[in-house]
Amino acid sequence: MRKAFPKTGTEWQALDAEMTAMSGADINWRQGRAPLYVFHGSDAAYEVGFQAFMKYFSENALGGRRAFFGLKRMEDEVVEMGLDLFRAPDGAVGNMTTGGSESIFIAVKAARDWARTQPRLKAPYSIVAPFTAHAAFNKAGDVMDLEVRRLATGENRRADVAAMEAAVDDGTIMLVGSAPCFPHGVIDPIQALSDLARERDIWLHVDACVGGYVAPFFQRIGRDIPDFDMALPGVRSLSADLHKFGFCPKPASTLFYREEEDRERGLFHFDQWPNGQFSTATLSSTRAGGAVTAAWAVMHHLGEAGYMDISKQMADMTDAYVAGIKAIDGLHLLAEPDLTIINFGAQDRNNELDIFKVAEGMDRRGWLPGLTQNPKGMHAMLSMFHEAGREDYLADLAASVEEAKGMGGDPDLKAVY
Numbered sequence: 001m002r003k004a005f006p007k008t009g010t011e012w013q014a015l016d017a018e019m020t021a022m023s024g025a026d027i028n029w030r031q032g033r034a035p036l037y038v039f040h041g042s043d044a045a046y047e048v049g050f051q052a053f054m055k056y057f058s059e060n061a062l063g064g065r066r067a068f069f070g071l072k073r074m075e076d077e078v079v080e081m082g083l084d085l086f087r088a089p090d091g092a093v094g095n096m097t098t099g100g101s102e103s104i105f106i107a108v109k110a111a112r113d114w115a116r117t118q119p120r121l122k123a124p125y126s127i128v129a130p131f132t133a134h135a136a137f138n139k140a141g142d143v144m145d146l147e148v149r150r151l152a153t154g155e156n157r158r159a160d161v162a163a164m165e166a167a168v169d170d171g172t173i174m175l176v177g178s179a180p181c182f183p184h185g186v187i188d189p190i191q192a193l194s195d196l197a198r199e200r201d202i203w204l205h206v207d208a209c210v211g212g213y214v215a216p217f218f219q220r221i222g223r224d225i226p227d228f229d230m231a232l233p234g235v236r237s238l239s240a241d242l243h244k245f246g247f248c249p250k251p252a253s254t255l256f257y258r259e260e261e262d263r264e265r266g267l268f269h270f271d272q273w274p275n276g277q278f279s280t281a282t283l284s285s286t287r288a289g290g291a292v293t294a295a296w297a298v299m300h301h302l303g304e305a306g307y308m309d310i311s312k313q314m315a316d317m318t319d320a321y322v323a324g325i326k327a328i329d330g331l332h333l334l335a336e337p338d339l340t341i342i343n344f345g346a347q348d349r350n351n352e353l354d355i356f357k358v359a360e361g362m363d364r365r366g367w368l369p370g371l372t373q374n375p376k377g378m379h380a381m382l383s384m385f386h387e388a389g390r391e392d393y394l395a396d397l398a399a400s401v402e403e404a405k406g407m408g409g410d411p412d413l414k415a416v417y
């Protein structure tokens with residue numbers, strides 16, 4: 001039955017209780033039982049983000065320029081800190097958005113508008129990307145009528161740059177590299193993509209949405225992380241989400257451009273309506289002011305030292321997960337991860353062990369399994385929520401594998417994000 005619009009009001013206390021009851025069956029994500037959707041750095045960073053968000057709960061980032069000057073200054077400073085972190089050259093610019101998909105969408109719009117100024121680029125336009133690029137590129141392509149060509153990946157499931165080069169034609173406006181890609185957590189060969197972009201004068205977007213705010217700190221704690229940022233001259237735009245491994249509250253992402261004129265191409269301007277000049281750098285017009293101020297506060301609270309400290313903890317934890325998974329007979333990593341995203345498959349001698357069956361066992365034991373297809377895998381994006389549940393996870397995984405042995409699998413089962 002459809003819920004009726006309430007006739008009278010209800011006090012907060014009753015609502016609070018009802019809301020808690022409604023979420024009673026949720027996955028226990030605070031104990032690391034959700035492999036995606038949520039992130040945790042430290043309790044103190046969470047508290048700072050929460051307080052800073054609430055302090056600007058009502059302000060609207062749309063009005064930053066005309067009304068909320070402190071908020072606007074914080075937004076500018078978030079962007080400047082990002083430009084510094086990603087070693088952007090002088091003259092580079094950026095803006096905040098409400099998420100990775102929006103950052104990608106706007107970067108694609110900017111590239112599309114640039115392409116229209118280049119007579120050598122012939123419509124219909126296309127984007128050339130590895131198979132592992134985020135679905136957001138197709139979302140943008142769908143709206144803007146752009147074909148997204150996804151190419152099989154190469155060594156360690158990184159982008160195959162030669163295959164991408166072969167797929168470029170005179171309608172190709174953008175190359176995509178991920179740092180890292182969501183499915184396998186590996187960083188594409190951005191240096192080689194940067195060279196290709198410069199050689200062919202094609203826009204290169206680096207999607208560092210998931211890893212942008214952690215990869216530089218993994219480098220600083222001595223992990224072997226290849227360069228992926230705006231120090232590489234062919235990187236024309238880069239997206240990085242604060243609401244993931246920046247440990248800031250949702251919705252917060254950043255989008256950077258090497259050139260001011262490219263940022264201009266991402267903007268929307270309109271004045272043929274009663275309210276006059278209307279300009280935004282995002283698809284959303286109204287934006288949560290709190291997401292901007294919380295990002296500013298969390299970045300200052302953690303600083304380089306804080307992000308490095310959490311990175312060290314996450315790197316050790318990921319190593320322990322990887323070692324635990326490799327120790328389970330029948331499981332293998334689908335790629336060696338660069339950061340904290342892991343993906344593993346299953347195989348036994350008779351081909352009768354299916355990772356999706358293992359996932360069903362994990363589901364029954366109260367874990368939300370992350371699944372991938374082509375190849376089939378179990379996927380997890382690890383942040384500090386996942387330390388508490390690590391030993392239980394590995395024990396339940398071993399039990400689920402034993403249970404699934406000899407059962408085979410359903411070939412028609414598909415992964416769901």
Ligand SMILES: Cc1ncc(COP(=O)(O)O)c(C=O)c1O
Pocket residue numbers: 098099100101102104134136178180181182207208209210241
């Ligand atoms: C590599 C990558 N790009 C883009 C996105 C999209 O981000 P959002 O969910 O904030 O739109 C994600 C999300 O996980 C991602 O991992």
